[in-house]
Amino acid sequence: MRLSRRTLLAGIAGAALASAIGSGPAAAQSWPEPGRTITAIVPFTAGGGTDAFARRITPKMSEALGVPIEVVNRPGASSQIGMTELANAAPDGYTIGFQIFPTSLAYLDPERQSAYTRDSFTPIGPAFVVESVLAVRTDSQFETLGQLVEHATANPGVLTAATPGVLSTGHLAAIGFEQATGVDFALVNFQGGGPSVTATLGGHVAVGFFAMNELLPQLESRGGQLRALAVLSDQDNPYEVPTAVSQGFDVPSYAPDVGIVAPAGIPAEAQAALSEALKAALEDPEIIAAAADTGNSIGWESPEDYTARWIEAEERYAPLIELAKQ
Structure with missing residues (x-):
């Protein structure tokens, strides 16, 4: 167990x-x-x-x-x-x-x-x-998952999204998220979680799909520069990051x-x-x-x-x- x-x-x-x-x-x-x-x-x-x-x-x-x-x-x-x-x-x-x-x-x-x-x-x-987490920079125009989905739906293929690599959990979580919400990101696959976090921090991509343990040091609530919009999980977490499901998006759990x-x-x-x-x-x-x-x-x-x-x-x-x- x-x-x-x-x-x-x-x-x-x-x-x-x-x-x-x-x-x-x-x-x-x-x-x-x-x-x-x-x-x-x-x-x-x-x-x-x-x-x-x-x-x-x-x-x-x-x-x-x-x-x-x-x-x-x-x-x-x-x-x-x-x-x-x-x-x-x-x-x-x-x-x-x-x-x-x-x-x-x-x-x-x-x-x-x-x-x-x-x-x-x-x-x-x-x-x-x-858990997998979807996050943006703290100065991003997106303050909620709903805002991000609305913008991405209206602008297919425009928003860039970082993942830790081809066939990583983040990559497949991004694809699953697209399937569940109908959005279309321009996915950018890096060689590991560290480089994908760095790229998002540097503003080279609009959004990132990360593992929670890679995101935590940069979490806004901990004084960092990344804002977590949703956890792609069916369980609550102690970091007060809302799940995608709780925000009205039936996204499967990716961990x-x-x-x-x-x-x-x-x-x-x-x-x-x-x-x-x-x-x-x-x-x-x-x-x-x-x-x-x-x-x-x-x-x-x-x-x-x-x-x-x-x-x-x-x-x-x-x-x-x-x-x-x-």
């Missing part, structure tokens, strides 16, 4: 108790081997939401495993470069990676010529989920879903150890507090449950991936 941000802080005391009565040192395990280093591939640019959370969670996983974890960025081709490197890594458990649904589902589009499929990986588990995977064929012992390390990290009081502060929802799931989530994501996003080709 995933934890909503409203209950995250309430779980700190319980997580602290669970940590205090843990199951013993990593030295009792035969995997990983002492002295080895695990490489964690982030297939996106440094400074984005996935990179930031990966660098928070991997030290906690390292503590649980008893070996260092080194985070490396391998951005490009909407995560395909990093995911390809991960799929081709030695299947020994010492290379893992962070993927995002739907970005990592590029293999559903034959034209993308992905060198991997779901079968190329061993699931470890989900790391976090975060970047980040998880950890390894190459296919790693030892079962390695998969189990990595899964337990992820569980320990997600139950750590510091990670729980950080998730609440950065707009992430966290909650451990088994590799089997994560596989089911993966299949569901394929079914949900396949139609939008097809639309993205048009």
Whole structure:
């Protein structure tokens, strides 16, 4: 079961108790081997939401495993470069990676010529989920979602909209938003959340589709320069950003879903150890507090449950991936 941000802080005391009565040192395990280093591939640019959370969670996983974890960025081709490197890594458990649904589902589009499929990986588990947000600069003429939709409807193809990349959640959220509201944006796909936020801040685009964790530092209510017009979710949020549905627009929920995977064929012992390390990290009081502060929802799931989530994501996003080709 995933934890909503409203209950995250309430779980700190319980997580602290669970940590205090843990199951013993990593030295009792035969995997990983002492002295080895695990490489964690982030297939996106440094400074984005996935990179930031990966660098928070991997030290906690390292503590649980008893070996260092080194985070490396391998951005490009909407995560395909990093995911390809991960799929081709030695299947020994010492290379893992962070993927995002739907970005990592590029293999559903034959034209993308992905060198991997779901079968190329061993699931470890989900790391976090975060809502998608539609935002503009604070000096924008648009103060409400209704104003934006009205203007975009009257001026099809005129308003530019930033997304974090081709087949990113932001990209497919933008397409889904267009389908639900009848508007037509001129979409501009960047290489990661950081560059898309920067472009919106600089006035190079009129509107942006972001993950909440990437938007928070620039949120108007926190003294930033971006105004969130709507959360593309069916749940309320603690940042007082109204949902699109609450404003009269029947827009489906789009949420970047980040998880950890390894190459296919790693030892079962390695998969189990990595899964337990992820569980320990997600139950750590510091990670729980950080998730609440950065707009992430966290909650451990088994590799089997994560596989089911993966299949569901394929079914949900396949139609939008097809639309993205048009």
